[in-house]
Amino acid sequence: MKKGTYAALADxxxxxxxxxxxxxxxxxxxxxxxAECAVxxxxxxxxxxxxxxxxxxxxxxxxxxxHVAEYLADLPKTEKWxxxxxLPLRPDTPEPEVRRIGGDIAGWLLPYDRERWPQAG
Numbered sequence: 001m002k003k004g005t006y007a008a009l010a011d012x013x014x015x016x017x018x019x020x021x022x023x024x025x026x027x028x029x030x031x032x033x034x035a036e037c038a039v040x041x042x043x044x045x046x047x048x049x050x051x052x053x054x055x056x057x058x059x060x061x062x063x064x065x066x067h068v069a070e071y072l073a074d075l076p077k078t079e080k081w082x083x084x085x086x087l088p089l090r091p092d093t094p095e096p097e098v099r100r101i102g103g104d105i106a107g108w109l110l111p112y113d114r115e116r117w118p119q120a121g
Contacts, residue, residue: 001047001085009087012104013039016093024083029069034061037089039102040068041109045082049111054102056095064088080113 006022018035025031027042036058042051053071057063064086072078087105089098 001041001043006085009039009041009085009105009108012108013087013089013101016089016097016101018088018090021086021088024085027068027072027078027081027084029065029072032065032068032084033086033088035064035086035088036060036091037093037095037098038064039087039089039098039105040064041085041087041105041111042078042081043083043085044080047083049109050080050113051077052102052106052109052111054098056093056098058091077113 001022001024003022006020010017010020021033024043037056039052039054041049042053044050053067055064055067057066060066068084089101
């Protein structure tokens, strides 16, 4: 993902963005940052966006890692994932707002795996 694209996605998060993390991470729960609330973007080996997801697990600092682990356990959904970009959100972000942000980002990126596409706001 280009830096400008990540910066635009960070802008979509508004005041809810905890801190930018523009680095591409390996799709491994252990590689995920501590985050109770986040939106994440999974890309394939070509860098094409295959999935946009979100998580909101208040008081669970490993919420993002746990969520990604659950998805990775269902390999057919994630076998194309080659990298993950994370937009960590403030832990006090209300769940409906997390879902809205995820939907806005999915609407902007148009992932090709839209099985569970979040609702745009």
